[in-house]
Amino acid sequence: MKYYAIIVAGGSGSRMQSAIPKQFLELNGLPIIMHTIKAFYQWPLVPKIIVVMHPDYHKFWKKLCADYKFTVPHKLIEGGKTRFESVKKGLSMIEDDGLVAIHDAVRPIISTDLLINTFKMAEELGNAIPVIKCRDSIRKLQDGISIGLDREQYFLVQTPQCFQVKLINEAYKQEYKAEFTDDASVVEAMGVKINLTEGDSKNIKITFPEDLRYAESLLK
Numbered sequence: 351m352k353y354y355a356i357i358v359a360g361g362s363g364s365r366m367q368s369a370i371p372k373q374f375l376e377l378n379g380l381p382i383i384m385h386t387i388k389a390f391y392q393w394p395l396v397p398k399i400i401v402v403m404h405p406d407y408h409k410f411w412k413k414l415c416a417d418y419k420f421t422v423p424h425k426l427i428e429g430g431k432t433r434f435e436s437v438k439k440g441l442s443m444i445e446d447d448g449l450v451a452i453h454d455a456v457r458p459i460i461s462t463d464l465l466i467n468t469f470k471m472a473e474e475l476g477n478a479i480p481v482i483k484c485r486d487s488i489r490k491l492q493d494g495i496s497i498g499l500d501r502e503q504y505f506l507v508q509t510p511q512c513f514q515v516k517l518i519n520e521a522y523k524q525e526y527k528a529e530f531t532d533d534a535s536v537v538e539a540m541g542v543k544i545n546l547t548e549g550d551s552k553n554i555k556i557t558f559p560e561d562l563r564y565a566e567s568l569l570k
């Protein structure tokens with residue numbers, strides 16, 4: 351079995367409002383994306399790592415790698431305008447069948463257990479995504495009226511999302527739709543059942559400035 355990891359780092363980080371895209375910001379002395387890449391490299395199956403990044407930042411990234419003496423092997427490719435496009439470009443680099451994990455560069459705190467469990471389930475069932483339970487009560491707003499929902503029926507979705515290469519390639523042939531907020535939603539649109547595995551509350555997506563401070567506290 352061949353294993354791949356596509357790490358999407360093609361976003362601009364508009365919600366973070368930082369001078370450089372958030373994936374390059376330092377977290378405990380190392381750029382966020384380097385923590386992420388290292389987590390995949392330390393994993394026993396050592397997948398082939400594909401990093402997707404906007405071309406404007408390729409030179410910057412190579413300099414960062416030199417400055418931080420970051421030598422983890424990876425293939426650097428150009429990103430697209432949306433996450434969907436960036437993933438699609440990443441997938442086009444995979445020539446063989448196997449399993450692929452698609453992961454946000456800005457989720458740097460991933461445990462080996464989470465990686466192993468997600469890949470294992472995808473190996474058995476064709477796909478797997480990590481989710482966590484809602485710890486707050488939840489409500490939806492409908493025609494101006496708020497309605498309480500049964501939180502046991504809802505989960506928060508994380509990455510890495512793992513798929514058989516053939517399956518995810520087929521899914522990404524579809525036209526982009528706004529409801530494709532992750533890779534599972536793209537696969538599900540073909541009528542495929544999505545399998546859930548246990549996520550980790552520490553596997554946060556760094557989106558706003560306070561998330562970076564929280565991630566720092568988690569790594570202490």
Ligand SMILES: Nc1ccn([C@@H]2O[C@H](COP(=O)(O)OP(=O)(O)OP(=O)(O)O)[C@@H](O)[C@H]2O)c(=O)n1
Pocket residue numbers: 358359360361362363364365366371373402429430431432433434436437453454455456457555556557
């Ligand atoms: N065109 C894009 C947009 C997003 N991403 C990646 O998808 C992940 C999740 O996206 P998000 O957190 O929304 O990142 P940004 O798009 O950078 O942030 P924002 O939405 O605040 O602009 C990030 O690792 C981001 O770099 C990508 O590879 N290509």
Ligand SMILES: C[C@](O)(CO)[C@H](O)COP(=O)(O)O
Pocket residue numbers: 433454507508509531532533555
């Ligand atoms: C893929 C994702 O991280 C799963 O939770 C999430 O959907 C990305 O959302 P964003 O708005 O692109 O940050």
